Amino acid sequence: MRTHHTITLLTAAALLILTGCADSDADHKGASDEGKQPTASSANPDTARAAAGLPAEPKGAQRKAFLDGLNAIDRDIVHGKDDKAISRGIDTCGTIKNLPGDTAKQTEQVAKRWTSPTHPEGHGLATAARILAVAHTTICPDF
CATH class of the missing domain: 1.20.58 (Methane Monooxygenase Hydroxylase; Chain G, domain 1)
Known part of the structure; x- marks a missing residue:
C-alpha cells in the first residue's frame, strides 16, 4: 500500500511540475500568453487532484x-x-x-x-x- 501512496503522490507532483514548467518555458521564450488556452490542470487544481485520486477542494x-x-x-x-x-x-x-x-x-x-x-x-x-x-x-x- 505504501508503494501505491508514493505513486499517487508522485503522479500528482509530476502533473503540477509539468504544468509549472509549461508556463515558465513560455515566459523564457518571450511567448505571449494572449490567446493561449490554459490547460485543465492549470485552470483548475481540482483536475490535478482528481487525477491523483484525491477529492476536490471543499467549498x-x-x-x-x-x-x-x-x-x-x-x-x-x-x-x-x-x-x-x-x-x-x-x-x-x-x-x-x-x-x-x-x-x-x-x-x-x-x-x-x-x-x-x-x-x-x-x-x-x-x-x-x-x-x-x-x-x-x-x-x-x-x-
Whole structure:
C-alpha cells in the first residue's frame, strides 16, 4: 500500500511540475500568453487532484463543516490558517484512500501531518483520530 501512496503522490507532483514548467518555458521564450488556452490542470487544481485520486477542494457548507469540526476539537488545529487546514484535509483523505481499513496507520500519519506553532510535534494520537474522523466525514466520506 505504501508503494501505491508514493505513486499517487508522485503522479500528482509530476502533473503540477509539468504544468509549472509549461508556463515558465513560455515566459523564457518571450511567448505571449494572449490567446493561449490554459490547460485543465492549470485552470483548475481540482483536475490535478482528481487525477491523483484525491477529492476536490471543499467549498461552501462542506468547507465550513470541515473547519468548524476542527475548531470544535481545538482552535489551535487550524490556528487561523483555513487554506492550510483545507490542504491538510485533502492530504488526510489521500492517507485514508491509500491505507484503507488501517485506522491505526491513518491516525499515525495524521498525527505527523497536523502540526501547529504551539504543537510542532503534532497534537497527539487522540486528537489525530478526531481530525481523521472530521476529514473523513466532511471531505471524503466515500473513501
